[in-house]
Amino acid sequence: MKRKEPGKPLTPAVLHILLALSTRERHGYGIMKQVKADSDDKVKMGPGTLYGSIGRMIQAGLICEGDTKRDPEMDDERRIYYRITGHGREVLRAELERYRDVVTVAKENRLLPDALSHGE
Secondary structure (H helix, E strand, O other): OOOOOOOOOOOHHHHHHHHHHOOOOEEHHHHHHHHHHHOOOOOOOOHHHHHHHHHHHHHOOOEEEOOOOOOOOOOOOOOOEEEEOHHHHHHHHHHHHHHHHHHHHHHHOOOOHHHHHOOO
16 A cells, blocks of 8 residues: 555544544554544544554554553553654645645635624
8 A cells, every 4th residue: 555645635533543642652452442432432443443443553553552662560561552643744734734724715605604693
């Protein structure tokens, strides 16, 4: 898989994984829990989607395995932690700007409930 260019849209799974990793390294289960929390329990990512996406994201250079090794007393030493790369941050930033632009158009066209209720 080629590296994803910042201008290409992300799948929802990839977007949520990048958001989950944007604040710190996480293992797979930790990513799933963070996605669930970030989405207010609206997005539930199963292991198949998660690990399939992680594999493609590593190949695309969006994430990599983390450098930090965890204390086996505090955590399961078999867990692999992942972190977002510089390229992954660029791609996430571009995607968030794309979303911002879409929301701006929706507001201008009075398609959002907030825009309608505020008379914008």
